[in-house]
Amino acid sequence: MPLQSTIRLEHPERCIGCYNCVFACSLELFNVVSATRAAVWIKPCSLGDPFIVTICTLCDDPPCIKACKPKALQKDGDGKLKVADPSECKKCETFDCAKACITCALTIDLETDKPIICTQCGKCAEACPHEVITYKEKQQ
């Protein structure tokens, strides 16, 4: 079954750098307020530049999955990214999944040393005051 809704970068140029998306995500995933323990991040090259909002856009044929040699990272029945076999995760020891994503949307949790996977829950979109991120039915 295809995924009903996914997050999408709708108006990236409207970002005011408020981090509400980031913290909504860290709360959802880890029950903490953190900038590093989140699947969304705002890249600040310099605060004089526009903010670069990085989200997982859930590729049709995700390079992160292809890079995962132990096949721990997979798409589940809903089409979401998922660590299907946690015992296999990290066996590569080289974080190939993270390296494979050229937008750096998939990063490694500093606490657990495991990839932070976007669950497409839409909490980041809900928290955004400017529709930078939206949560909509996936476009075909």
Added chain:
Amino acid sequence: MSKLLDKVLYIDLGEGTYEAVKQPELFEQFLGGSGLAIRLLLKECPQGTDPFAPENPIILAPGPLGGLFPSAGKTVATFKSPITGNLGESHAGGRLASSLKMAGYGAVVIKNSTPTLTLLEISDKGVNFCDASPLKGFSSLEVERRLRGCTAVARMQSLLSIGLAGENKVSYACVNVDRYNYFGRLGLGAVFGSKNLKAISIIGSGSIEVPDPELYKKTFKKVYKEEIETDKMAKYHFTGTPANVLVLNEIRALPTKNFQQGSFEYAEAISGENLGERWLERKVSCPLCPIGCMHIAKIRHAFASGYEYEPLDIYHNYESIYALGSNLCVKTAEEILELIHKANILGIDTMLLGNVLAWATEAFEKRLIDREHTMGLTPTWGGTETYLQMIDQIVLKKNEFYAKLAQGAEKASETYGGDEFAMVLGGNGLAGYHTGYASVLGTIVGGRHSHNNNAGYDIDQKILHQRMKPNQVIKGLIEENEWRYVLTSLVICLFARRVYTEKRIIDALKAVGIERSVNDFKKLGNEIYKLAFDFKFREGFDFNKVKIPKRLFESSTANGKLEESVLTRTLEEYVKNSSIRKTKL
């Protein structure tokens, strides 16, 4: 789980050492921010310390709601101020509070000085002392470009830095925080410079835990919705504080020509509305705040013929527009933005800079100084080009006269005369409100002699619109002085003061595991206000010695002309009624 982040990071610049010390009682008593930072200053700053001596400490304190709630993420800095020679307390937004807390620190104390220009790198792992020689003379904008990390670990980073004004110890040099925020007033930048501290980078790669995530999320949502769905913060979101220009001009309270007038012929041109229409490029926010109060204008500065432009983006607010605009009779928004940019590049507080330039223009007009002093320059009202050159000379302290200007209008008037129009109270330059008695009185009785201590200007406007009676001024100022110390200890942004009612604060604290009552707040505000004056009296502050410039009684305010005898009488009454422990009146 510790409910209050109670670790104080002590850094010794001289020894190159650091130590994190838990101080739970201190945090339990003061929560954070102003209260904690003033208490630590009383302890760490020896009596009679020269502001530029290594013994002058720098204290940084976020609050218990920082990094957790919208519009509650400011950080308070305390130090001994080189401009007032007394209590230095300055507040800044940006990512500082979040970064410090995510690195695990409830406060930072920086002591001593170093012979080498230094960058401090603070993280949860500790402190690195780096040689910052390559950054010497760089503007904060350039430091931002060079030191802002792009790595996943540095997703929450705060950068503090000084420009040339700080390095050269201009008494009102500021500290830039994350490009668009400032520890603006009272000269923290000069104290950084005196210690050879060029910049601080704080990386918060950790997490803030909340005891009950569900309760926290629910409470957060309430605050967030109130901020975006009611009009309580609309002003700060839409036009921003520059909306004050037309409002104050209308009631004849917009300081113009060094407070000679209360309205400005070109108010429309320099208004927030005009800036919004023509120059505003975007808005920027502090972490968790949906408001985006930082209004950024974009201008192109022509530096040569042949369509040679440099693109400049400039954060502007009401106080900068008043200080470098109407008060200097600068008539276009573009010129004001150029002046603000100049101040930003060199790292000087725009308010005190405008204050000094206004004094110098009038002193030149009245022939107290001449072209020999100014090194051939002729300051005139609205003369932007000359002002731009003078700013360079001040920062470089080019001659004795400019070195005096680098110490502020009060010090300059002691040497050259003209104290009747040096618009300074308690050593600090006046904010942009020529509204009436409460504004003047509020500035004198505020712990840091700022309009933000008690919003006297707001009381004046309520009196003008008959929503308050003149006999309520004293009570109003006492209440506001104390309540605002509660807000700034938490550290709630004063722009959000209408959202954070007593009840809302109790709920927010509860959601992060801290139980407090209305009565606790009353005691806290009262205690901090007293503490601030304990420090001030210890360092020689005396209400009888506060010079009140004659100009304040010469030109009409929004509430008419002020009389000196009335002001003196009200001040005496205020001090009698307030809780200040020791007075010499």
